[in-house]
Amino acid sequence: MYVAGVERDYDDGVTRGGVTRWQTVSLGAMALLAAAVLIALVVTLQGADRERDRALQLQTHSYDVMILARTLSGTIARAEASLGRYVISGDKSQGQIYWDEWTLAGSQIDRLDRLTNDNPEQDPAIEKLREAYEARGKELSVTALSTSYGRNSQAYARYYQARKAPALNEINRDLNAIIGRERALLQQRVATATDTVERSSRIAGVLAIFGLLIVLGAILLGWLSLRAVGERALARADADAAREHAEALAEAVARTSAELREQEAKLRQVQKMDAVGQLTGGIAHDFNNMLAVVIGGIELAQRSVRTDPAAAERHLDSAAEGADRAAALTRRLLAFSREDALKPEPIAAAALVAELTDMLDRTLGDGVTLVTRNEAGDWRVRADRVQLENVIVNLAVNARDAVDGRGTIAIVTGAATLDAEQIGACAAGDYVTIAVRDDGCGMTGEIVDRVFEPFFTTKEAGKGTGLGLSQIFAFVRSQSGEITIDTAPGEGTAVTLYLPRDTMAVAKEPRRTVIAPAQVDRDGYDILVVEDDPRVLAATTGALAELGHRTISCSDPLAxxxxxxxxxxxxxxxxxxxxxxxxxPEMVAGLATTFPQVAILFVTGFAGDANAAEFGDHHVLRKPFTLAGLERAIATSMREGRPSPEQIAAE
Known part of the structure; x- marks a missing residue:
């Protein structure tokens, strides 16, 4: 019994020992498997986190490249828009804005080059973009330089050609190519990152299931089950963090997309208001008509000067009238480009419309019924009379074209008291309204969106001056007013101007006096005439000889x-x-120290107040001029522009 008992205890012990050893081995094996599963799970999750973070960084980098490319496009557009306004207005601040924006575009190209260093495929596109930018810069710099020297006619032509130059299209193509490659690279990176994350997720899922099976198979290993639960909780926390990160990224992408759309809308607005270059032949047509009157009148006067002096005088008067009309058109063009000095004065809008009625009747033709109505009382505006007349005439002519020369046109002056921004950007206050209505064909929404573009016109080539509503728009904005258009196809058009009311005391109209020609010095003056155009040089010296002066001709300022x-x-x-x-002015600046005793008189048909500083204290005579005007300018220059001997000695 004892032995048996001992054997039984031994067998039990062995059994228990065997079980214990099996349990120990199983515990160790399961612990190792659990550790391996946990290590693999941790490594997999860390790899997934790294791939996700890397994908997010690459996505952010690609968005930075695309946003910078769009921003560069907007910067170039703003630079060209500022140059367009500089060419039209001659405002040097617009020229400075153009230069600053164009320089900023160059720095943005450098930054774009640095951002795309990780993608060698972008290098050729960046180089092409830089070459196109430099070529475009050379084209625009010539236009800006012409404007700076006051050669607006050349600047207009160069800017018109520059708008069609291949460099601009090349820049847009290069930017689109860069964005396209970056978008394709972004899609590739996103797909790769997505595949990696999905693969890691599948592996993590398999490992988690295997770990769970181990825990279920080893109930005695409770601590392993608890640890597995803890790992699953950690995984859920990581998933929540990843989801929050993805949501934050999506929100950032949405904000960036909204900003891009806003920038694109601003770019479209700038391009819409900067559509310069659509000049028609209207201005040339008008000038040719006026020159035909001048040349024809002179030829007829030459034929009649001996046989019929009265007829010759009539022909010369007709030629002079044609020349005056050409000069008036030039003044209107200069006023539109802000090269001609403006003379604001209080103007009763209703009275001005009444004064223009006869001229408008003749201009609009017999097929048009003109109706005027005064609802403004004696309210006045402060503006340049010539500009305001041109605005009313332009609106009436546009209305005549809308009714095809046969219909009714109404010009109504009114009064309105507006709240702030009730009409456009108008400030609160009283406004005089001038409305021109017609019962013509009306306009579509697409045309209304473009009517204020500089030189935009729907007229055929050779008809009209091409200034259109853009001149009216510039005038209204210079008056801090607003303009509205109420139109629809087949329902006519009503264009209404809102101009701030002038509440200042009305000054009495100055009495017009006829200025007599200045007294001509019997001995005359010795005058050096510097003019590169031989015809103008001959005409000027002939006029001076007629006035009794002695002249020396000079066709080259360097001589x-x-x-x-x-x-x-x-x-x-x-x-x-x-x-x-x-x-x-450059020639005179060089003469000032060597010949201080000589008086100076500038003669020009172009320069205005914008570059008046170049003339210093010297008198300026505007072309075209009369003999009386020339003699008055000479007398003024000799009286005010010539230093005394004491002043010369003091210097």
Missing amino acids: APDLLGRHPHIDLVISDVLMPRQSG
Whole structure:
């Protein structure tokens, strides 16, 4: 019994020992498996986190590249828009804005080059973009330089050609190519990151299931089950963090997309208001008609000067009228480009419309019934009379074209008291309204969106000046007013101007006096005439000879110092302003120290207040001029622009 009992205890012990050893081995094996599963799960999750973070960084990098490319496009558009406004208005601040924006675009190209270093496929596109940018910069710099020197006619033509230049299209193509490659790279990166994360998720799922099976198979290993639960909780926390991160990224992408859409809308607005270059032949047509009157009148006067002096005088009067009309059109064009000085004054809108009625009747033709109505009382506006007349005439002519020369046009002046921004950007206050209504064909929404673009017109080539509503828009904005258009196809059009009311005391109208020609010095003056155009030079010297002066002709401003040195008795230099080799102000600046005793008179048909500082204290005579005007300018220059001997000695 004892032995048996001992054997039984031994067997039990062995059994228990065997079980214990099995349990120990199983515990160790399961612990190792559990550890391996946990390590693999941790490694997999860490790899997934790294891939996710890397994908997010790459996505952010790609969005930075695309946003910078769009921003660069907007910067170039703003630079060209500022240059367009500089060409039209001559405002040097717009020229500075153009230069700053264009320089900023260059720095953005450098930054874009740095951002795309990780993608060698972008290098050729970046180089092409830089070359197109430099080529475009050379084209635009010529336009800006022409404007800076006051050669607006050349600047208009160059800017018109620059709008069609291949460099601009090349820049847009290169930017689109860069964005397209980056978008394709982004899609590839997203797909790769998604595949990696999905694969890691599948592996993590398999490992988690296997760990769960181990826990279920080893109930005695409770601590392993608890640890597995803890790992699952950690995984859920990581998933929640990843989801929050993804939501934050999606929100950032949405904000960026909204900003891009806003920038694109602003770019479209700038491009819409900067559509310069659509000049028609209307201006040339009008000038040719006026020149035909001038040339025809002169030829007829030449034929009749001996046989019929009265008829010759009539023909000369007709030629002079044609020349005056050409000069008036030039003044209107200069006023539109802000090169001509403006003279604001209080104007009763209703009275001005009444004064224009006869002229409008003749202009609009017999097929148009013109109706005027005054609802403004004696309310006045402060504006340049010539500009306001041109605005009313332009609106009436547009209305005539809308009714095809046969219909009813109403011009109504009214009064309105507006709240702030009730009409456009108008401030709160009283406004005089001028409405021009017609019962014509009306306009579509697409045309209304473009009517304020500079030189936009729907007229055929050779009809009209091409200024259109863009001139009216510029005038209204300069008056801090607003303009509205109420139209629909087949329902006519009503264009209404809102101009701030002038509440200042009305000054009495100055009495017009006829200024008599200045008294001509019997001995006359010795005058050096500097003019590069031989016809203008001959006409000017002939006019001076008619007035009793002695002239010396000079067709090259660089030869003026030598002529003054050989003719020390010269009293006055009459100089053109814009000349090919050297401008008049530049020539005079070089003469100031060597010939201080000589008076200066500038003669120009272009320069205005924008570059008046170049003339200094010297008198300026505007072309075209009369003999009386020329003699008055000479008298003024000799009286005010010539220093006394004491002043010369003091210097």
